[in-house]
Amino acid sequence: RRPVTLNTLLRMRANREPIAMLTCYDSTFAAVCDAAGAEVLLVGDSLGNVLQGHDTTLPVSLDDMAYHTACVARGLANVGGRAFVIADLPFGSYQESREQAMRSSVKLMTAGAQMVKLEGGAHMADTVRFLVERGVPVCAHLGLTPQSVHQLGGYRAQGVTDEAAAQLLRDADLLDQAGATMMVLEMVPARLAAEVTANTRLITIGIGAGVECSGQVLVLHDVLGLFPGRRPRFVRNFMPGADDVHDALSRYVAAVKDRSFPGPEHCY
Ligand code: KIV
Numbered sequence: 407r408r409p410v411t412l413n414t415l416l417r418m419r420a421n422r423e424p425i426a427m428l429t430c431y432d433s434t435f436a437a438v439c440d441a442a443g444a445e446v447l448l449v450g451d452s453l454g455n456v457l458q459g460h461d462t463t464l465p466v467s468l469d470d471m472a473y474h475t476a477c478v479a480r481g482l483a484n485v486g487g488r489a490f491v492i493a494d495l496p497f498g499s500y501q502e503s504r505e506q507a508m509r510s511s512v513k514l515m516t517a518g519a520q521m522v523k524l525e526g527g528a529h530m531a532d533t534v535r536f537l538v539e540r541g542v543p544v545c546a547h548l549g550l551t552p553q554s555v556h557q558l559g560g561y562r563a564q565g566v567t568d569e570a571a572a573q574l575l576r577d578a579d580l581l582d583q584a585g586a587t588m589m590v591l592e593m594v595p596a597r598l599a600a601e602v603t604a605n606t607r608l609i610t611i612g613i614g615a616g617v618e619c620s621g622q623v624l625v626l627h628d629v630l631g632l633f634p635g636r637r638p639r640f641v642r643n644f645m646p647g648a649d650d651v652h653d654a655l656s657r658y659v660a661a662v663k664d665r666s667f668p669g670p671e672h673c674y
């Protein structure tokens with residue numbers, strides 16, 4: 407089992423082979439997600455919600471992210487896992503300056519991340535270029551960007567109006583030109599995500615963004631039916647009919663691969 411590298415993922419994108427990503431926060435689940443066939447594990451700042459009990463991702467610290475990234479990387483190493491690890495730069499750890507973003511990225515990369523993810527459009531392009539030129543692969547994140555929830559006025563679909571869709575396409579293009587390799591598209595119309603995928607070099611990863619992205623991501627707890635609050639429309643619980651957690655995660659990976667997930671009912 408060869409390790410998944412950025413080249414593996416670029417090749418999959420070129421071959422239109424869907425990439426299966428799951429969020430992951432600890433060593434045991436890292437081993438199980440890897441065994442289930444997920445190519446990419448995202449140590450998401452969604453851990454603020456699902457592990458820490460916050461109602462937003464805003465309180466998550468860089469130390470929190472480094473701790474969970476190290477747990478995931480260790481879990482993979484212990485089982486000879488092959489998954490590629492991405493870690494979220496949390497709120498406040500990269501917006502001040504590109505130097506601050508680099509310092510924060512070093513912390514996550516030395517903890518075991520192979521790529522960092524940051525939220526935001528055109529205004530992040532300089533930072534993205536700065537990081538990429540210094541050896542830090544970057545995943546961008548557009549659409550619903552949870553760190554901006556108070557600016558956006560809630561967790562709702564983005565890029566819905568013609569104007570917002572055009573803005574998102576411009577942002578995606580600028581981030582692509584700046585050197586971002588990957589981009590999460592969250593809660594945007596399926597046809598807009600398809601347009602970004604067709605018109606950029608980015609490896610697009612959708613969450614509530616339709617089936618025509620290069621890959622899909624869901625929060626691990628959502629895949630396993632563990633949502634204490636209300637369930638967003640783009641989530642599918644893979645536990646019903648599964649024998650155990652490994653089987654449920656394998657079914658998620660299989661559904662991403664054969665494009666049966668997401669279905670029209672998960673889209674905007
Ligand atoms: O933090 C997270 O889990 C994320 C994914 C939902 C993309 O950013």
Ligand code: NA
Pocket residue numbers: 450451452463494552
């Ligand atoms: Na996140």
